[in-house]
Amino acid sequence: MADGVRRSGPSCPGVPMPHRRTTTFTPPTAAVHRSVDVVVVGAGMAGLACARALHRRGADTIVLEARARVGGRVLTTSADGRLVELGGQFIGPGQSRAYALAAELGLHPLPTHASGRHLVEDTRGRPHRYAGSVPHCAPHALLDVALALRQFEHLARTIDCAAPWRSPHAARLDAATLGDWIRRHVRTRHGRRLFTLACEAVWSAQPAELSLLHALFYARAAGSFDALLRTEGGAQQDHLAEGAQALALRMADQLAGRVRLETAVRSITQHDGTVRVRTADGDTWRARHVVVAVPPTLACRIHYDPPLPAERDALTQRLPMGSVVKCVALYPAPFWRRENLSGQVTSLCGPMRAAFDSSPRDASYGVLLGFVEGSAARAHARRSPGDRRAAVTAQLARLFGPRAGEPQHYTEVDWAAEPWTRGGYAALFPPGAWTLLGPALRRPVGRIHWAGTETSTRWCGYIEGALDSAHRVCAEITAAEAG
Amino acid sequence: MADGVRRSGPSCPGVPMPHRRTTTFTPPTAAVHRSVDVVVVGAGMAGLACARALHRRGADTIVLEARARVGGRVLTTSADGRLVELGGQFIGPGQSRAYALAAELGLHPLPTHASGRHLVEDTRGRPHRYAGSVPHCAPHALLDVALALRQFEHLARTIDCAAPWRSPHAARLDAATLGDWIRRHVRTRHGRRLFTLACEAVWSAQPAELSLLHALFYARAAGSFDALLRTEGGAQQDHLAEGAQALALRMADQLAGRVRLETAVRSITQHDGTVRVRTADGDTWRARHVVVAVPPTLACRIHYDPPLPAERDALTQRLPMGSVVKCVALYPAPFWRRENLSGQVTSLCGPMRAAFDSSPRDASYGVLLGFVEGSAARAHARRSPGDRRAAVTAQLARLFGPRAGEPQHYTEVDWAAEPWTRGGYAALFPPGAWTLLGPALRRPVGRIHWAGTETSTRWCGYIEGALDSAHRVCAEITAAEAG
Numbered sequence: 001m002a003d004g005v006r007r008s009g010p011s012c013p014g015v016p017m018p019h020r021r022t023t024t025f026t027p028p029t030a031a032v033h034r035s036v037d038v039v040v041v042g043a044g045m046a047g048l049a050c051a052r053a054l055h056r057r058g059a060d061t062i063v064l065e066a067r068a069r070v071g072g073r074v075l076t077t078s079a080d081g082r083l084v085e086l087g088g089q090f091i092g093p094g095q096s097r098a099y100a101l102a103a104e105l106g107l108h109p110l111p112t113h114a115s116g117r118h119l120v121e122d123t124r125g126r127p128h129r130y131a132g133s134v135p136h137c138a139p140h141a142l143l144d145v146a147l148a149l150r151q152f153e154h155l156a157r158t159i160d161c162a163a164p165w166r167s168p169h170a171a172r173l174d175a176a177t178l179g180d181w182i183r184r185h186v187r188t189r190h191g192r193r194l195f196t197l198a199c200e201a202v203w204s205a206q207p208a209e210l211s212l213l214h215a216l217f218y219a220r221a222a223g224s225f226d227a228l229l230r231t232e233g234g235a236q237q238d239h240l241a242e243g244a245q246a247l248a249l250r251m252a253d254q255l256a257g258r259v260r261l262e263t264a265v266r267s268i269t270q271h272d273g274t275v276r277v278r279t280a281d282g283d284t285w286r287a288r289h290v291v292v293a294v295p296p297t298l299a300c301r302i303h304y305d306p307p308l309p310a311e312r313d314a315l316t317q318r319l320p321m322g323s324v325v326k327c328v329a330l331y332p333a334p335f336w337r338r339e340n341l342s343g344q345v346t347s348l349c350g351p352m353r354a355a356f357d358s359s360p361r362d363a364s365y366g367v368l369l370g371f372v373e374g375s376a377a378r379a380h381a382r383r384s385p386g387d388r389r390a391a392v393t394a395q396l397a398r399l400f401g402p403r404a405g406e407p408q409h410y411t412e413v414d415w416a417a418e419p420w421t422r423g424g425y426a427a428l429f430p431p432g433a434w435t436l437l438g439p440a441l442r443r444p445v446g447r448i449h450w451a452g453t454e455t456s457t458r459w460c461g462y463i464e465g466a467l468d469s470a471h472r473v474c475a476e477i478t479a480a481e482a483g
Numbered sequence: 484m485a486d487g488v489r490r491s492g493p494s495c496p497g498v499p500m501p502h503r504r505t506t507t508f509t510p511p512t513a514a515v516h517r518s519v520d521v522v523v524v525g526a527g528m529a530g531l532a533c534a535r536a537l538h539r540r541g542a543d544t545i546v547l548e549a550r551a552r553v554g555g556r557v558l559t560t561s562a563d564g565r566l567v568e569l570g571g572q573f574i575g576p577g578q579s580r581a582y583a584l585a586a587e588l589g590l591h592p593l594p595t596h597a598s599g600r601h602l603v604e605d606t607r608g609r610p611h612r613y614a615g616s617v618p619h620c621a622p623h624a625l626l627d628v629a630l631a632l633r634q635f636e637h638l639a640r641t642i643d644c645a646a647p648w649r650s651p652h653a654a655r656l657d658a659a660t661l662g663d664w665i666r667r668h669v670r671t672r673h674g675r676r677l678f679t680l681a682c683e684a685v686w687s688a689q690p691a692e693l694s695l696l697h698a699l700f701y702a703r704a705a706g707s708f709d710a711l712l713r714t715e716g717g718a719q720q721d722h723l724a725e726g727a728q729a730l731a732l733r734m735a736d737q738l739a740g741r742v743r744l745e746t747a748v749r750s751i752t753q754h755d756g757t758v759r760v761r762t763a764d765g766d767t768w769r770a771r772h773v774v775v776a777v778p779p780t781l782a783c784r785i786h787y788d789p790p791l792p793a794e795r796d797a798l799t800q801r802l803p804m805g806s807v808v809k810c811v812a813l814y815p816a817p818f819w820r821r822e823n824l825s826g827q828v829t830s831l832c833g834p835m836r837a838a839f840d841s842s843p844r845d846a847s848y849g850v851l852l853g854f855v856e857g858s859a860a861r862a863h864a865r866r867s868p869g870d871r872r873a874a875v876t877a878q879l880a881r882l883f884g885p886r887a888g889e890p891q892h893y894t895e896v897d898w899a900a901e902p903w904t905r906g907g908y909a910a911l912f913p914p915g916a917w918t919l920l921g922p923a924l925r926r927p928v929g930r931i932h933w934a935g936t937e938t939s940t941r942w943c944g945y946i947e948g949a950l951d952s953a954h955r956v957c958a959e960i961t962a963a964e965a966g
Binding site for chain 1 (some may be wrong): 655658659662689690692786790792794797801806861864906913914918920
């Protein structure tokens with residue numbers, strides 16, 4: 001094995017010029033059987049954290065990754081030496097594993113810029129300034145939203161995150177959609193729009209796609225819905241000075257030679273206490289355990305022999321990904337700050353529904369990032385790249401003035417078009433999935449273990465959830481080997 | 484090519500002793516490129532009908548089928564020379580293509596036995612006799628159900644089957660689940676049970692899993708909900724004397740040498756106006772068009788290059804299959820008829836929720852078939868084969884007396900465990916799928932065309948829908964070639 005070889009492979013379709021930070025890899029050889037203790041499928045945050053933990057316990061571990069890079073839904077590229085965060089990037093209070101990992105790897109959390117006035121763009125594309133966490137709008141709509149939020153938070157506190165299907169009234173909550181709940185509990189048109197916008201921002205999906213039980217679980221797994229929505233004190237509070245992908249790159253470095261890129265897994269066979277993992281190149285890896293650390297909807301595209309139990313298969317048939325396009329614009333400076341603008345945007349007009357200032361600490365350049373979510377993301381993706389850029393920069397100009405309309409650099413990624421992710425931020429649980437098939441989410445199938453942020457009971461859908469799942473699976477395998 | 488070779492391959496997992504009627508096949512050869520006009524993936528009713536229609540128009544067509552048999556969700560086996568229908572079998576009025584195909588292939592529709600009293604089993608497992616189409620129960624529950632049915636039928640008539648997302652109030656109907664609708668519109672506990680039972684029988688799923696819009700579409704695509712529920716005058720009116728799989732076997736015979744069994748498709752590549760279809764054996768077929776005629780949730784397990792458009796992929800992430808176990812018991816005679824019982828059962832107790840008499844016309848032996856559906860099917864499947872048989876035969880004994888508890892032959896198939904179907908009867912559309920992604924259901928992707936009963940605007944989920952989709956795709960390809 002040639003450790004520490006530096007490589008740059010072809011870019012992933014849809015990702016323009018990924019910042020190809022070097023990582024260790026093992027060069028391809030002929031199709032042979034190799035033996036390890038554990039094969040990890042997927043070099044996202046969950047897969048890498050799991051492999052690293054197992055490696056530290058002395059297990060001979062290999063990570064097989066379909067892409068030419070590590071990080072999964074976390075992707076930091078660069079433009080003229082400036083970081084561009086194209087995937088998951090935020091961490092916030094309560095995410096103890098993420099902060100601990102960052103500290104251990106020598107990475108530095110930075111607060112997301114939040115001082116100054118935020119902007120809310122109305123349905124006609126007119127920006128209005130506001131302070132605090134609730135956009136400027138009519139008092140009756142605000143009251144309406146506040147009351148609905150209180151009801152939602154109250155319901156969320158009843159959820160058993162370890163087993164949502166055991167929560168009080170689980171069947172009823174899981175037979176309703178979040179969209180239907182909003183229609184019934186938010187009474188004003190403007191209030192519904194705001195509430196829906198918040199849901200789109202959290203799930204990058206339309207509220208109609210989500211089970212109410214899942215929405216409540218997801219909020220509860222983060223503490224509260226408020227924690228998901230907040231910048232200061234919430235899920236968007238910090239990001240890493242070195243870029244979020246540095247978490248993945250440094251974990252991969254520690255796994256020197258144990259991460260194999262451009263190695264898509266095609267089949268997993270279990271027989272007589274041994275697992276065989278076959279790649280698209282025809283290589284076969286023999287192992288005592290395999291950890292599948294990819295989103296559920298991709299996990300079911302691997303061929304399993306014997307076939308997976310019906311309930312596990314049925315669950316993965318039901319967990320689609322949300323749709324999100326992340327847009328990043330770079331400027332010579334965060335000039336909006338001089339006008340006392342925070343860079344934070346909520347928009348009822350679009351294409352971006354939410355935006356943030358993600359400039360570096362020294363403000364040596366300016367970064368605005370935005371999210372096009374749910375059906376807006378799909379509509380956006382149908383346009384030509386030129387039209388997409390024009391629509392986003394026009395919106396930035398409406399919000400921050402003509403200078404914002406001409407960024408030095410503009411990049412976007414449509415995560416639904418990425419064949420090795422197929423959406424974002426995370427899997428959506430439609431009605432019935434939790435109550436009818438929930439127990440199959442984490443239950444190992446023989447020597448196959450399921451990792452990934454979707455399998456977490458804490459901060460499901462976030463980097464923290466991915467790390468949490470790695471911790472659980474590592475313990476699962478350790479216990480199996482000890483037993 | 485060796486036409487007319489007879490073969491018997493290994494049985495499909497979960498299917499005990501399939502009745503291996505011979506079909507033509509082409510023997511395996513080394514991995515080579517072969518050229519045809521059209522490759523059809525899947526030898527179910529849609530795939531075979533499509534291949535046959537294209538073949539008749541002179542197109543050089545090959546059907547690649549993963550299983551060792553044709554028929555897909557239609558499967559007729561035999562026990563001691565008696566037919567055992569383990570999959571889809573019923574046809575009914577309005578299904579013009581199915582009757583025409585049966586007639587053309589020399590097959591004979593038989594009415595499903597319906598004379599005599601039906602049975603309804605209450606929650607304590609006590610059978611009650613009734614006549615007509617509505618089970619015996621309290622008048623207020625009956626009125627409750629009747630009013631809800633009327634509302635449902637009224638709503639169903641508003642649906643545009645060609646484009647459900649354009650129906651009036653589509654967004655609202657698609658944000659609700661059928662389960663939630665039942666809870667709100669059926670007021671008595673007993674009424675809800677009956678309505679839910681009817682839904683389980685139609686969709687083999689819990690009402691919470693289905694979008695209300697989809698349930699309305701599905702009913703409308705068959706004419707009405709009543710048409711789906713009825714035996715006489717409805718979807719269960721007839722079955723074929725020769726077994727439903729004879730439709731598939733005879734179509735395959737007409738395609739002499741053009742159906743290749745045990746040939747799973749692993750990838751589909753489109754490039755420069757040519758499609759390449761690669762099988763698990765490593766063979767590559769080159770074609771001008773490919774028809775994917777497998778359920779949506781299996782279609783997304785094929786590897787596509789270039790990757791499918793995000794919207795198509797997102798749709799297939801969202802269309803899981805229902806869960807159903809079909810049980811068949813054989814007796815020396817249909818002895819229940821002598822007690823003026825029709826053999827038709829509706830059960831609030833289970834495991835079977837519905838049963839029918841499917842004995843041959845000459846009553847030379849007796850056949851009772853039953854369906855375990857939705858979450859009951861999953862619970863049933865968790866038990867041992869012996870316990871499953873014991874539970875079903877005990878139920879038959881409760882219903883039809885001790886003789887029914889000791890069938891000469893008993894078979895069941897858990898369709899969710901079948902790796903090349905993964906559920907039944909058909910795909911379920913959860914909330915949001917139709918309105919957010921509906922247009923991607925039938926839209927070809929370059930030279931890839933989508934067939935299967937799920938893509939039909941008429942009798943979606945039935946044999947008729949599969950045949951209808953074949954007709955559409957054949958026209959699609961013909962038009963593409965003419966254009």
